[in-house]
Amino acid sequence: MRVLLIAFRLIWKRKLTNITIVVQIILSIIMLAQLFVFVSDHRSSVRAVSELPVSDTIVVSVFEYYTMEQAARQILATPEVESVGKIYTGTFFYNNVSINLAIYNDAIIKHYFPNLTSGNWLSDNPSVDNNAIPVVVSFDMGLRTGDTVHMSLPNGDAYQVTVVGVLKEPTQYLYPSGSASPEYFSARVIISPESVVIMRDTDLSDTSVFEPALGQPAARNLFVFINGDANAADVEAVTDAWRKYGETTPMTSLIANYVKDTNSLIGGASLMFIVFLSLAATSVLSSYLTQSMRNRRLFTVFYLLGMEWRKGVAIEICRMLILIIITMSLCLIAGASGLLMLQWMTLRSAYTFYGIVLLYITVTFAAIGVRFLVRLVREDISAALKELQQSE
Amino acid sequence: MLIEMIGIEKVFKTGKVSAVSKILKGIDLTIEKGEMVAVKGSSGAGKSTLLHILGCLDRPTSGIYRLNGVDITNESSSNLSKIRNKRLGFVMQHFALVEDDNVLANVSVPLLFAKTPFSQVDALSMEKLRQLGIDHLAGQKVSKLSGGEKQRVAIARALVNNTDIILADEPTGALDQENSALIMDIFKKLNLLGTTIIIVTHEEFVANACERVITIADGKIA
Ligand SMILES: Nc1ncnc2c1ncn2[C@@H]1O[C@H](COP(=O)(O)OP(=O)(O)O)[C@@H](O)[C@H]1O
Numbered sequence: 001m002r003v004l005l006i007a008f009r010l011i012w013k014r015k016l017t018n019i020t021i022v023v024q025i026i027l028s029i030i031m032l033a034q035l036f037v038f039v040s041d042h043r044s045s046v047r048a049v050s051e052l053p054v055s056d057t058i059v060v061s062v063f064e065y066y067t068m069e070q071a072a073r074q075i076l077a078t079p080e081v082e083s084v085g086k087i088y089t090g091t092f093f094y095n096n097v098s099i100n101l102a103i104y105n106d107a108i109i110k111h112y113f114p115n116l117t118s119g120n121w122l123s124d125n126p127s128v129d130n131n132a133i134p135v136v137v138s139f140d141m142g143l144r145t146g147d148t149v150h151m152s153l154p155n156g157d158a159y160q161v162t163v164v165g166v167l168k169e170p171t172q173y174l175y176p177s178g179s180a181s182p183e184y185f186s187a188r189v190i191i192s193p194e195s196v197v198i199m200r201d202t203d204l205s206d207t208s209v210f211e212p213a214l215g216q217p218a219a220r221n222l223f224v225f226i227n228g229d230a231n232a233a234d235v236e237a238v239t240d241a242w243r244k245y246g247e248t249t250p251m252t253s254l255i256a257n258y259v260k261d262t263n264s265l266i267g268g269a270s271l272m273f274i275v276f277l278s279l280a281a282t283s284v285l286s287s288y289l290t291q292s293m294r295n296r297r298l299f300t301v302f303y304l305l306g307m308e309w310r311k312g313v314a315i316e317i318c319r320m321l322i323l324i325i326i327t328m329s330l331c332l333i334a335g336a337s338g339l340l341m342l343q344w345m346t347l348r349s350a351y352t353f354y355g356i357v358l359l360y361i362t363v364t365f366a367a368i369g370v371r372f373l374v375r376l377v378r379e380d381i382s383a384a385l386k387e388l389q390q391s392e
Numbered sequence: 393m394l395i396e397m398i399g400i401e402k403v404f405k406t407g408k409v410s411a412v413s414k415i416l417k418g419i420d421l422t423i424e425k426g427e428m429v430a431v432k433g434s435s436g437a438g439k440s441t442l443l444h445i446l447g448c449l450d451r452p453t454s455g456i457y458r459l460n461g462v463d464i465t466n467e468s469s470s471n472l473s474k475i476r477n478k479r480l481g482f483v484m485q486h487f488a489l490v491e492d493d494n495v496l497a498n499v500s501v502p503l504l505f506a507k508t509p510f511s512q513v514d515a516l517s518m519e520k521l522r523q524l525g526i527d528h529l530a531g532q533k534v535s536k537l538s539g540g541e542k543q544r545v546a547i548a549r550a551l552v553n554n555t556d557i558i559l560a561d562e563p564t565g566a567l568d569q570e571n572s573a574l575i576m577d578i579f580k581k582l583n584l585l586g587t588t589i590i591i592v593t594h595e596e597f598v599a600n601a602c603e604r605v606i607t608i609a610d611g612k613i614a
């Protein structure tokens with residue numbers, strides 16, 4: 001117990017240094033959290049992008065001077081085209097909260113299968129009560145498969161909807177607002193993370209009453225699905241011809257670009273983080289080392305006064321453990337108070353994150369602590385005594 | 393006989409290879425209880441090395457060391473620690489104090505290792521400080537004190553467990569004449585009260601103040 005007491009006293013004695021060390025470590029952990037969120041965010045976007053319909057899909061970003069209907073009609077007239085996917089966007093109010101509304105036509109529903117936590121996708125023609133409209137909703141809306149509720153348009157029109165499926169968390173679904181040209185393409189353009197209600201256009205008598213959500217541009221993207229037996233040269237030729245309606249890009253190249261850009265972004269951020277972390281670690285290590293060296297002289301004095309040499313080792317281990325526990329507790333507090341952005345992580349990545357944090361803290365303290373301990377254990381006492389003969 | 397050394401040798405490894413040098417080459421020495429002994433010798437003669445062995449800080453390479461008639465040459469480090477703590481007090485040239493702690497905390501350290509109940513620690517430490525006339529310094533940081541004051545704190549610490557042997561290594565080496573005289577005065581008084589005192593020195597006046605002088609030369613007692 002005296003060992004523990006002395007360890008606490010040693011930490012208290014150099015409290016300023018120790019506070020600096022702990023703060024530095026916590027700051028780098030907050031940075032680590034940011035990187036972690038950034039990386040897992042991008043990784044989930046990459047995952048969502050990989051769910052997009054790719055095989056023989058071409059995205060046409062329609063110019064403003066064509067209406068979507070005109071462009072769709074022209075493109076559909078091409079023999080190589082199997083169908084044209086369209087998405088109407090709008091707003092629904094549910095419990096007085098506005099929620100994105102995405103209305104998919106049959107072509108989209110047939111080619112696109114988002115991940116669900118429960119229920120069925122709209123392509124399974126789920127049967128519901130006569131008056132209700134089958135919908136798939138995002139998880140965060142708190143609805144369950146089978147629930148039937150009322151939702152309304154901004155103009156007050158009420159709809160009865162029945163939930164047939166619930167999207168997986170984090171929410172990701174096809175929501176084509178803005179441009180899909182390769183330079184601007186990001187998962188955010190084509191994948192939305194917001195709350196959503198998805199329905200089929202065939203379940204609605206009139207889609208013209210739906211308007212894009214406030215602040216969202218009208219969808220300008222058509223998803224053109226090519227016939228499986230069309231030959232590549234012909235497809236290239238007709239794709240060229242559509243350039244007058246809008247920018248055309250194969251889905252595969254959009255995705256490839258996106259994944260490449262995301263990976264280099266993650267690489268860059270990680271590199272920056274590693275540089276910062278090594279700087280922080282170097283400064284932590286050097287002040288911890290100085291402290292340990294000063295403790296060595298202290299232990300020699302203690303030895304003189306009747307401490308066993310190996311008690312010094314025990315004190316040093318305790319000091320290391322106490323600092324690890326303090327730092328880790330502060331991290332848990334920081335996490336609980338939202339500083340570590342854990343709210344953006346799934347439970348599993350939050351646990352992984354804490355695991356990494358514990359590893360980082362332990363390695364940082366142990367890196368010097370253990371080296372110092374090994375020296376202390378192997379110490380030739382007469383050498384330490386000789387040093388004590390010199391003035392401090 | 394309080395202390396008895398027979399044929400004590402000490403070999404140090406020098407450098408990285410297996411080169412060795414024998415610093416003590418067979419020391420035979422007896423010291424009675426209540427003696428005040430000076431150990432003289434040129435620099436590097438092995439005075440401190442001998443003091444470290446006398447003080448159970450280091451072990452001899454060979455030979456026999458008896459304390460109160462008990463052979464402690466091969467005693468466990470745990471028991472040697474207890475002997476250092478309870479029976480031996482060290483006074484070093486550069487004080488070996490914890491500079492950034494206050495005087496009272498410094499004097500209490502041996503009590504901490506002796507597992508003295510916390511309730512008694514301060515009182516016992518203050519008593520020794522009073523005995524040395526420095527109780528007014530109790531709350532002062534050691535780094536703020538003069539050399540003479542520091543050495544008196546060191547002596548208070550050496551005595552706090554009511555030790556019966558004081559081992560001093562050049563205790564006046566870092567002090568001016570006036571303070572050196574003061575410290576020697578304190579040693580004399582302690583000796584009169586029955587404390588055995590062994591002082592390593594190369595200063596004539598320190599040796600002259602002791603009743604017995606031992607000289608080490610060429611690894612032996614001359
Ligand atoms: N731990 C050690 N390792 C190697 N050599 C040592 C060690 N301690 C002392 N020595 C050597 O032993 C000799 C005697 O040292 P010391 O006892 O300190 O002499 P002094 O009589 O000046 O106190 C010196 O040459 C010193 O260099």
Ligand SMILES: [Mg+2]
Nearest residue numbers: 439440441561
């Ligand atoms: Mg010496």
